[in-house]
Amino acid sequence: MADKQRIRARNIDRIDTGPRFREADAVRLNRIFRGSDTHEMMDVLLREKMAGDIAIVSSFGAESAVLLHVVAQIDPTVPVLFLETGKHFPETLAYRDLLAERLGLTDLRNLTPAAEALADKDESGLRWSYDPDGCCDIRKVEPLARALAAFDATITGRKSFQAESRANLPRFEMDASDAQGRLKINPLITWKPEDLSAYIEEHNLPPHPLVEQGYPSIGCSPCTGMVAPGDDPRSGRWRGWDKTECGIHVPGQDDGELPPGYDPAF
Numbered sequence: 001m002a003d004k005q006r007i008r009a010r011n012i013d014r015i016d017t018g019p020r021f022r023e024a025d026a027v028r029l030n031r032i033f034r035g036s037d038t039h040e041m042m043d044v045l046l047r048e049k050m051a052g053d054i055a056i057v058s059s060f061g062a063e064s065a066v067l068l069h070v071v072a073q074i075d076p077t078v079p080v081l082f083l084e085t086g087k088h089f090p091e092t093l094a095y096r097d098l099l100a101e102r103l104g105l106t107d108l109r110n111l112t113p114a115a116e117a118l119a120d121k122d123e124s125g126l127r128w129s130y131d132p133d134g135c136c137d138i139r140k141v142e143p144l145a146r147a148l149a150a151f152d153a154t155i156t157g158r159k160s161f162q163a164e165s166r167a168n169l170p171r172f173e174m175d176a177s178d179a180q181g182r183l184k185i186n187p188l189i190t191w192k193p194e195d196l197s198a199y200i201e202e203h204n205l206p207p208h209p210l211v212e213q214g215y216p217s218i219g220c221s222p223c224t225g226m227v228a229p230g231d232d233p234r235s236g237r238w239r240g241w242d243k244t245e246c247g248i249h250v251p252g253q254d255d256g257e258l259p260p261g262y263d264p265a266f
């Protein structure tokens, strides 16, 4: 309890212009919630505002309904950030609207690329075909970075089973993409595919319409292909490119690992 009070007190101290959270806070939060289930953790976290101003980053992809439902049951006013890249499947946009209505999400924010950036760097709209990193930069990374400046923490839907790079992520970590000291929260990190399926069934959550058409991982339409049964679910993403995530490379992180958090499920 003393730990919770210390973190909460820090959250409301708006005079401090330093980073909102530090690595020690993430370590402390991991310790506080060790042994708590996802719902208990999120309930305390949101109701006691332990993470300050918080947002969900959602792709409204194949498994997004679970995280959105978990959060909406506690607080449907939590801002939901959606990267409206201009390259989504129409099915994804319809699914976004369906879920927002069904779950009662009251603050859905569509993040669009800057018009100048599109005009300067992707006038043809085909940058994805010859420079997907640059395209993701314009359409995902920059808009998200702008939006995240207003938040102290983000909630992602990443799961450890999704990729080797996600296998050892903790529930709480620091966002290393800038110096703001933003917390990144991965409430579903320990969930297995069967946990997701059971939750979806229990709460009768609608599936993304493309899943049954062979798209287990859904991003922008030019960069998402069908996947054969039994293959890596993300193998349909950026097929033919040495690219597995849509994030940016952070100076100082030279191990080739992309910064965690920019890929909630994209």
Ligand code: SF4
Binding pocket: 085, 087, 127, 128, 131, 132, 133, 135, 136, 137, 139, 140, 219, 220, 221, 222, 223, 246
């Ligand atoms: S996923 Fe593809 S289309 Fe979407 S922003 Fe990245 S490169 Fe562009």
